Amino acid sequence: MNIDDIKTIAVIGAGDMGHGIAEVALIAGYKVFLRDINQEFVDKGIGRINASLEKLVSKGKVPAEHFEKIKSELMVPCTDLEEAVKEADLVIEAIPELMDLKKETFKIMDAAAPAHTIFASNTSTMKITEIASATNRPEKILGLHYFNPAVIMKLVEVIKGEKTTEETIQIGYDFVVKNSKVPVKVHKDVPGFIVNRVQAPSGVLLGCILDKKIAEPEAVDAIFRNMGSPMGPFETMDYTGLDISYHGSAYFAEAIHEDFRAGETLTAKFEANELGKKTGKGLFDWSAGRPAIDVSKATDKLDPMDLVAVNANEATKIIAEGACALEDVDTAIMNATGTPFGPMALIKGIEPADLAQRLEGLAEKFGKEIFKPTQMIKDGEYK
Ligand SMILES: NC(=O)c1ccc[n+]([C@@H]2O[C@H](COP(=O)([O-])OP(=O)(O)OC[C@H]3O[C@@H](n4cnc5c(N)ncnc54)[C@H](O)[C@@H]3O)[C@@H](O)[C@H]2O)c1
Incomplete structure (x- = not known):
């Protein structure tokens, strides 16, 4: 089997991610079955797709005839659920x-879909291996983690x-390219995969x-705004929601x-339901x-290079x-966040001994073992 055998897609879940994943595949010309648990949720997802496509048509990014074809045919x-997957060559679950819900859903899909069908999960945190264990086709199960x-x-x-x-991995990779996205292969389902894991230590x-009351959120974000970043790290946390940071931690x-x-500050904010933009108050x-x-x-109490160092170390x-x-690593970070550089490029010019010393210092100052330099850092294997 290869990418040319993938013609019909099923996207399971029409929420924040599912409707976007479906829209991207529709723009790429695939026929897409979009499934949610009731008509109201399906309609909501379709409404979001149509609203977004209308904007893309008005900007000239999607031809008007293609939008018509999407609505009438694709x-x-x-x-x-069974109807959604029975013609699909590739299913993307969102x-x-x-875990129990995902496993139950994969089990039903396994029984209903053709033998050749590949199943992908958009999970951010769960082991692909465990999801795959609910099916009789673990060789055809992979993660396709959109942002x-x-x-x-x-x-x-x-x-x-x-x-x-x-x-299966190659078909997933080629499918992402056909969707005009940038694929990065992750050879093991490690926690957080690449992007979420690498960014966790900062x-x-x-x-x-x-x-430790070293600096206020505004004073930290001001550093990044002065460097030309549109949004500092604390405002970004508030924007995405402190509950997401809390659960991720x-x-x-x-x-x-x-x-x-x-830590204490984030936990207190979470417990007070001060979650950022969505509740009107956060940091x-x-x-x-x-x-x-x-x-x-x-x-001047935070050197932004410290944030880069702990992420590169991870x-x-x-x-x-x-x-x-x-x-x-850098391809993944840059394409997931829109930043012009990744951490590995930013540490390239630093001598291994200096970088290791910086990390040892951070580990000691904050009592965090995870900041200690790895052997690869000490050996300068990032150069
Ligand atoms: N939101 C993000 O930033 C983000 C980013 C990457 C990955 N993810 C992952 O994507 C997945 C979906 O997240 P989301 O943010 O889109 O959630 P969401 O709550 O916005 O959407 C989930 C949708 O799935 C539907 N659903 C529930 N059970 C279903 C079933 N059995 N069959 C079909 N639909 C069902 C719900 O009704 C809902 O519409 C999760 O695994 C999440 O970890 C989320």
Whole structure:
């Protein structure tokens, strides 16, 4: 089987991710069955796709005739799971992040879909290997991890479970290219895959800065605004929701190391339901819109290179585990976040001894073992 055999797609779940994943495949010309548990949710997803496509047509990014073809021919709304997958060559699951629900859904799809059908999960945190164990076709199960909003963000991580074959991975990779996205292969389903894992330690360090009252959120964000970034890290956390940061920290604390656990400040915000933009208050006040950051307040108590160093150090851990190639780290980060550089490019000019010393210093100062330099860093294997 190869990419030319993939003609019909099923997207399971029409929520934030599912509707975007379906839209991208429709733009690429695939026939897409879009399934949710009831008509209301399906209609909502279709409404979001149509609204987005209308904008893309008005900007000249999607031809008007193609939009008509999508509406009349390519897009097939449905509520029946078996009907959704019975003609599909590739199924992409984007339902809530609950292992039992995912396994149950994969089991039903396994029984209903043709033998050749490949199944992908858009999970952010779950093991592809475990999801695959609910089916009789683990060799045909992979992760296709899109980023939010799927229509805009370029990266898709293509994740191998223990039993996924190279053929399945290659089809997933080629499918992402056909969708005009940037694929990066992840050879093992390590926690957080590449992007979320590599960025997790800087979140821990930022939490320490707040807990130890080293600097206020505004003073930290001002550094990044002065460097030309449209949004600093704390405003970004508020924007995406502090509940996401909090749950992500708990997940990494359980899957990797207790050091990832949310600190006092984040925990207090979470418990007070001050989650950022969506509740009107988080680390900043959002009641009158985006917080105004006074760039003259930039602190000199945080060196932004410390954030880069801890992330690059974490990247070397998954490289050493064989989850990805060194050069893929920056490709993944840049295409998932839109930043012009990744951490590996940014540490290239630093001498190994200096980088190791910086990391040792951070580990000691904040009592975080996860910041300690890896052997790859000490040996300068990032140069
Ligand atoms: N939101 C993000 O930023 C993001 C990014 C990457 C990956 N993910 C992952 O994508 C998946 C979906 O997340 P989301 O943010 O789109 O969630 P969401 O809550 O917006 O959407 C999930 C949809 O799935 C539907 N659903 C529930 N059970 C179903 C079933 N059995 N069959 C079909 N549909 C069903 C729900 O009704 C809902 O419409 C999760 O695994 C999540 O971890 C989310």
